[in-house]
Amino acid sequence: MAYHRYDAVIVGAGGAGLMAAIQMAGKANIAVVSKLYPPRSHTGAAQGGISAALGNTEEDHWQWHMFDTVKGGDYLVDQDSAEVLAREAIDAVLELEHMGLPFNRTPDGRIDQRRFGGHSRNFGEGPVRRACYAADRTGHMIIQTLYQQGIKHNVNFFDEFHLLDILFTDDGECCGVIAYEIKTGELHTIHAKTVLIASGGYGRVYKITSNAIAGTGDGVALAYRRGIPLMDMEFYQFHPTGLYKLGILVSEAARGEGGIVVNGEGEAFAARYAPTMKDLAPRDMMSRFIYQEVKEGRGIDGKDYVLLDVSHLPPEVIDEKLPDVTDFARVYLGVEPKNEGIPIQPTAHYAMGGLPTNNNAQVILDPAGTVVPGFYSAGESACVSVHGANRLGTNSLVDLVVFGRRAGRHMLEEIQSRELAELPANPEETAAKEIADLLNRDKGERVADIRKAMQEVMMDKVSVVRNETGLLEAQKEIADLQEAYRHIAIQDKGKRYNTDLLEALELGCMLDCAETIVHGSLVREESRGAHYREDFEARDDANWLAHSMISRKDRGFEVQKKPVKITIFEPKERKY
Numbered sequence: 001m002a003y004h005r006y007d008a009v010i011v012g013a014g015g016a017g018l019m020a021a022i023q024m025a026g027k028a029n030i031a032v033v034s035k036l037y038p039p040r041s042h043t044g045a046a047q048g049g050i051s052a053a054l055g056n057t058e059e060d061h062w063q064w065h066m067f068d069t070v071k072g073g074d075y076l077v078d079q080d081s082a083e084v085l086a087r088e089a090i091d092a093v094l095e096l097e098h099m100g101l102p103f104n105r106t107p108d109g110r111i112d113q114r115r116f117g118g119h120s121r122n123f124g125e126g127p128v129r130r131a132c133y134a135a136d137r138t139g140h141m142i143i144q145t146l147y148q149q150g151i152k153h154n155v156n157f158f159d160e161f162h163l164l165d166i167l168f169t170d171d172g173e174c175c176g177v178i179a180y181e182i183k184t185g186e187l188h189t190i191h192a193k194t195v196l197i198a199s200g201g202y203g204r205v206y207k208i209t210s211n212a213i214a215g216t217g218d219g220v221a222l223a224y225r226r227g228i229p230l231m232d233m234e235f236y237q238f239h240p241t242g243l244y245k246l247g248i249l250v251s252e253a254a255r256g257e258g259g260i261v262v263n264g265e266g267e268a269f270a271a272r273y274a275p276t277m278k279d280l281a282p283r284d285m286m287s288r289f290i291y292q293e294v295k296e297g298r299g300i301d302g303k304d305y306v307l308l309d310v311s312h313l314p315p316e317v318i319d320e321k322l323p324d325v326t327d328f329a330r331v332y333l334g335v336e337p338k339n340e341g342i343p344i345q346p347t348a349h350y351a352m353g354g355l356p357t358n359n360n361a362q363v364i365l366d367p368a369g370t371v372v373p374g375f376y377s378a379g380e381s382a383c384v385s386v387h388g389a390n391r392l393g394t395n396s397l398v399d400l401v402v403f404g405r406r407a408g409r410h411m412l413e414e415i416q417s418r419e420l421a422e423l424p425a426n427p428e429e430t431a432a433k434e435i436a437d438l439l440n441r442d443k444g445e446r447v448a449d450i451r452k453a454m455q456e457v458m459m460d461k462v463s464v465v466r467n468e469t470g471l472l473e474a475q476k477e478i479a480d481l482q483e484a485y486r487h488i489a490i491q492d493k494g495k496r497y498n499t500d501l502l503e504a505l506e507l508g509c510m511l512d513c514a515e516t517i518v519h520g521s522l523v524r525e526e527s528r529g530a531h532y533r534e535d536f537e538a539r540d541d542a543n544w545l546a547h548s549m550i551s552r553k554d555r556g557f558e559v560q561k562k563p564v565k566i567t568i569f570e571p572k573e574r575k576y
Helices: 015-024 062-072 079-099 138-152 218-225 283-295 315-321 323-333 395-417 429-440 447-461 468-485 499-523
Strands: 002-011 030-034 113-120 127-132 156-159 161-168 174-181 187-197 236-243 260-262 306-309 342-351 362-364 371-377 546-553 556-563
Touching (some): 002 015, 015 138, 030 161, 062 079, 062 113, 079 395, 113 283, 138 395, 161 499, 187 218, 187 429, 218 371, 218 546, 236 283, 236 323, 260 283, 323 342, 371 395, 429 499, 499 556
Parallel strands (some): 002 030, 187 371
Antiparallel strands (some): 161 174, 236 342
């Protein structure tokens, strides 16, 4: 076992983790732990843009952005947090520009902006150009820019180190992590004054997903095992335009540039459901529109997909503004977007839920907002909540940079005022035992079989449309898979680059995330945003205008309600 001591350890080298690291670089002794080479972090897969009310191409205001965020999240958004997001988005985007991020430009040299789903002018009067973009590879440019800044500022990177445990003192202070060095199989204890979980989401619990293979919810699940509640896990966003059967994302930018979704009868059906915003209605709504069209037999040739049509756009727009997504269609489905529609279906895309935090990215323990000393989270692993029941397109990248930046700055303050807490006795004991058990068991269940079963259950019964019958079946099946997981065996017994072992560890984390998604979905007897119950179709503000905080207890689960913070915008029915 190796021992390291730092002021701060950041788990995850995506946008949130790197943004936090840059705030502390040169001012504190920090380490960034990532199970991937940092530029491979999932931030790099974000395509369409990062929202900020710059007003570069038409009038815009941060108050309009805040309203769209709250309305898009079906009024489950904490409005104080939404104000922070919308106000600070402007400075954060300009900071990225000053770091050298190569945004697309207007003719007069300013950052160019495009339309995106759910973004409106004057509090809902119609689309507005708010998404700042770099072609359709905005996330790629952000991760490259931030990583370059990390290298420039001599950040200590622990690349290809897998998180195994989060350490807490007996009185609840966070004091470090245990990580597994993939190259050697050695355990590393990283002792720190502050810990930031910025390890991303858990889309791989679903069969059809836009998420990278690494999106397995490690940081979220490990905190959950240590008694930290998870918030709003029932809200999982399905992006309406994933490549058919593959889930690879076709960015909302395609619709922002004028693409339309058509059914098997050639109808641009979104206008029938959302007459004002049409194809730029929020993602949860567009996903349900597609689900309904397919259910009523209007899929393409009666199958379970529709088409995204950009063939009417000028070829130069496709080549200059949508080069990657149209290439995906050519490579993976063999279609030419300039001439024909792209087969699409909803794909598991983004976790609105995660570790509950306040506006300084400090993890909280209960509805009263009790802070866990030294423990932070930002990005998709966190739930502030600025996304509520449905994240607005382009707000993920803003969330990363705004709350990653806030996390780094607040951690710096805490480092200066806080002593290094003592490690618990035998800090690596839990992690070492878990690995030893996996390596020493000769016979047992296959990881791949359990993972496949979990992904199919979640896709079939806990996706775009849900009901009590399906959720109860899913709950039992996930519990059975949890039991089977306790008896898994792996073939590779080696120490170096043991991917068998890593996949087994990731599966355990995914199952923990899956059980909270299912249980949260069962408890919330209403439809709101991405959580749509056929048996409770109406939104129920009287009982459920609240966040759910779920904890695992000896005899099942405990769910507490945390009130939504409402400052300006009173909840109304969402209409687009």
